[in-house]
Amino acid sequence: MQLYLETLRSGGPVYSVEPTARGFSITRRQTADPADFNWLASGVxxxxxxxxxxxxxxxxxxxxxxxxxxxxxxxxxxxxxAHDDLP
Structure with missing residues (x-):
């Protein structure tokens, strides 16, 4: 799964990447076809x-x-x- 997340973080022609405090956001580029980003978002x-x-x-x-x-x-x-460690 780490490879999948790293691939998403690299961005692409359909979306840009914005870092956040606990991860990142992918945002559809204005020039991208909404159907292409819908497909990507559904997969994510x-x-x-x-x-x-x-x-x-x-x-x-x-x-x-x-x-x-x-x-x-x-x-x-x-x-x-926590109780798994109890004798």
Whole structure:
């Protein structure tokens, strides 16, 4: 999943990247076809899960124009209940 996020962070012809405090946002370029960004945004939201959260924004025509991506700080597989350490 790290490679997927790094690829998104590199930007592309359809979107620009803006860093945020806990991740980054991808924003549709004004010259991009909304259908192309809708396809990308849908894929990002489908890939979201334990590694990152994706929160989309729609424009007035109900097309995606931005997706906020928040990277999870811990690997969920490393988390355990506090009582697991009890004797």
């Amino acid at each position: 939201m489908e890939a979201a899960g334990e590694a990152f959260v994706a929160l989309p924004e729609l424009d007035q025509d109900s097309n995606y124009f931005r997706v906020h991506i928040t990277v999870c700080e811990k690997d969920p597989s490393s988390l355990h209940d």
